[in-house]
Amino acid sequence: MGRRLWSSFSSFSWCLHDGRDVLLSTALLYGSLSLFVSLLHNVFLLFYVETFVSVYKIDKVSFWVGETVFLLWNSLNDPLLGWLSDRAFLSSAPQGGGGGGSPPEVVLRRLRALSRNGPLLALSFLSLWVAWAPPGLQFLLCLCAYDGFLTAVDLNHAALLADLAVTHRDRMRLNFHCSLFSALGSASVFLSYVFWDKENLGWFRVLCVALASASALGFLGASRLLQRRFHKEARLQRHTEAQLLRELAVGQPSGDTQRSEVTLGQYLRQLSNNKNFLWFVSMNLVQVFHCHFNSNFFPLFLEHLLSDSISASTGSILLGVSYIAPHLNNMYFLTLCQRYGVYQVIRWLFVLKLGLSVAMMLAGADHTFLLCVFIASNRVFTEGTCKLLNLVISDLVDEDLVLNRRPQAASALLFGMVALGTKPGQTLAPLIGTWLLCAYTGYDIFERNDPVKAAAAALAPAPPPAVLSGPLGGAPPPLRLGCFYMLVCVPITCALLQLAAWQRFTLHGRRLHLVKTQRTSQQQQGAPELPGDAQGEGGDAATTHLLDVKAV
Template sequence: MPGSRERSLFGVEVDPRAAWFGMVMFASTAMNSLFVTYYLDLYMNVVRLDASAFYVGQVIFMVWNACNDPVIGWISDRAKFRAGSNDPVSRRLTVIRTGGLLWTIAFCLVWTPPLEAGTWLGGAYFAGVLCLYDGMLTLVEVNHGALLADMSSDSAERATLNAYSAVFAGAGSFTSLLGHAYWTRRPENLGGFQRAMVVVAVCAAVAIHFACRGMRKANNARQAKESKRGGANDSSVACCPQGTAQGGTMESRCKACGTGAAPLASAETTSVAKGAGSLDLWQRVVSFMKELLMQRNFWYFQALYCVQMFDCTFEKNHFSIFLDGLAGDVFATPTLGAIISASFVLPWVGMLVLTPAVQRNGVYAVVQGILAARLAWCGVSALLGPGARSPHFAAWFLLSNRVMSEAICRICPLIISDLVDEDRYLHKRRESVSATIVGASAFMGKVSQSLAPMLGFHALQAVNPATTTSDDHANDLSGPEPSLSGVGQATRAHLFALLVLVPLVCVTVQNGVWHKFSLRGAYLKKIKEGEMSGLSLV
């Protein structure tokens, strides 16, 4: 990667800047793979929330989950003026380090619910910890996603950064083995699982701290090296040679190369310096959102991402439940644990395998190929009907479909980075607004992310009410641990139908939307050339 000094580790060249970037994903995946697998199971089958409390909590979470991404993104982009720093990378690292510590605390709180609390107190705790956890997750991941756009505008470099993230995230996914080893649906035995979660949280906090410190040092070294070459006249904006040679103010240098500032950027610096009021801030927000919402590719991605987040969340939240119901009476507990762990590790391995294809053929072609493969696989499985309900086939379908679905999720940051480039190109922005675009891109996806558990909860109640409702028999600790394994053929058929039809509908919609996405080919090349010539940020 240009500007970074690679080091050898066991004969393999390692880019320190990209490695530290990836370590943040190690911490993120270590916690989030456990959260998405077990939080729903915990509150459904251990806490046994009343259905009304569960739905109210999820609706509150849905509203918060949808709103906090664009808000946190906007605040993150504006915070540099208050901090006095124009370097977007340094600013985002400060936010990630602080938010990461708070995230680990929220992660621990998720696993300590008041088991003896009343219906609404338990529901209030459920909604509160979900909102706190997601708020801190968003603070870290929005800024981490924005770093991908701020650190480089080159598609190959971004793919390399994403590949390093995949390596570290794959390593972080192995915490699912620890989770499965200690997980239990019996409240009196939950202490071991809770202590294991504290260990994971501490490891994640340490990883985030050292990742931010290492990335800051690598970024400062890169900037110092570029400064010696005379290639960095400003810590956040690299103007074109024509403007740089003429000297003068930043605005005049940008005008020299014909890249005038968008109303958002020029008014932004001036108004902040003068202490502009809330009305001016609101006008800038409205102006920015109008510009963003006029971009057709942004809307096409919103549609794709909305469906994708629903699909991914539905599969992650209910993976262990489906596996238990469809194959729990055939596979031993260690095998089930290995399958669950593989469902988190293999998508990152797949991202590594796909990275050369992304660099060679572009993001659009790779996503198109994955969607076509998923459509064919889901269609064949649906046509097989009863013959596909064997435990081994069901487990294989569950795992392979999740890997393909997650592969698209892993590529989405590259798509969002291209959207950042398009926005910067169309509106000739001189200031980084990448966090705002990352947050805005996630708006509809977060709504669907909250709807997925509610649909799954409702569907599983219909399939097997005993596992999702609270009654005297279910709370009898002397009985067997709640489980879906060993269910009848009718229940197994309903589970498999749900497992196949949900992704089949999702991928059909996505195929139709993705064909309309035009940020590819010659148009994308034109944008990249504009970025490299005069609008790059770092």
């Protein structure tokens, strides 16, 4: 396994033959942007709630008001920022109509947005760790500001995946570098645990300043280097287009080729007519729910299923592995995607999730080693699937461009619309999880010290010991049984729903090949013919790398 992972790393990182060193350096710079996000976001997820609850002593009403407003803002800012970014690309004018901008100019627009919003994200991250306003007000403002800048960074970074490359091989190489740098950024999880002390945040604040400074400088440096490269290509393309117009004696486009603006309502109707988009959003909604369910209840499962069998240090190792392993595992998944295709690999992951969950249910909760492996692998494989979905969304961007004959791919907007349809999974995960736990065991996670609730959980009837039994044959506590059933039944349900939706998704194989070919032909209108790439699933054949076109 290690040898295969190393060989895949070498093949991805040192593929410098046939003149593709430009792609390598672009992939490195693009992937490094994931490092600068990961450095901050892991620390934010781990400590922002505990900081406001345990250190700033925010009251319960202010906390829930802030969370409610945050959930609304978190759901709406993705399509809002995507619409503001890409609404100019929704016209139905032909590629040569002068609207929407050329690919290098679109990339430059995204890079300028990253160079602005990256440092602002770091600044909003720092505002969390110093008390500068009443806790309720600071909680609301900090969360909305941080999430707004994070959304702006994520949307533009994800959109670049669709703008920089068309073929699966190039997009996988970009995604590979993102996973590599995200794994490096996960080191901030271990550092933050070392410096965290809620009684004295002094050293923790020093660490946060260092992380924010590194992130801000990294965003500025990487985005500026990429801008410098595409500035040259944009000038070259404008000069070439002007020369062609002079040679052909072509002036401004006539009135019948002027683009017609597409309203938000028309765009939504276009998306609703795309069955692949609807089936993908349905599948991804369940995926987002499962990812956040694992994150929210990971500590609860460790506490009630494994606390009597493993040490605290082993639990912390499991937690750390669950953050880093998905990024490393994704590198191996990408090699499988190159061989078998993204669609097939994602389908195998759903089948694997279903099989492991059924096997764990049959084995029972008495096998400590199996429980450790299942809890860790469940999170690793689920998060690993999420890492591959950006490749599918990029394919949906291509399909949207071809079906609606857009002058330029509205990639940020489509990523935002996917987020709008899937963000409710973040809210549903803790709500459904706590409801299931309370309905089955009587255990209320928000009132765990209430003696009435504790008595109800203790007196709840124990089910038959056919599936679970204690070491001496007696039934285990109902709370432990409820946690185990949640652990195995939620993945089984999610896997069945996802397999049903994924089966209806048709953007793979021959259809994807046709979409890739048509998008590439649109990008090459008026450009010299270049040799194509004859490998990969769904459109790698007879297509040309956008980066190779730009390098000319």
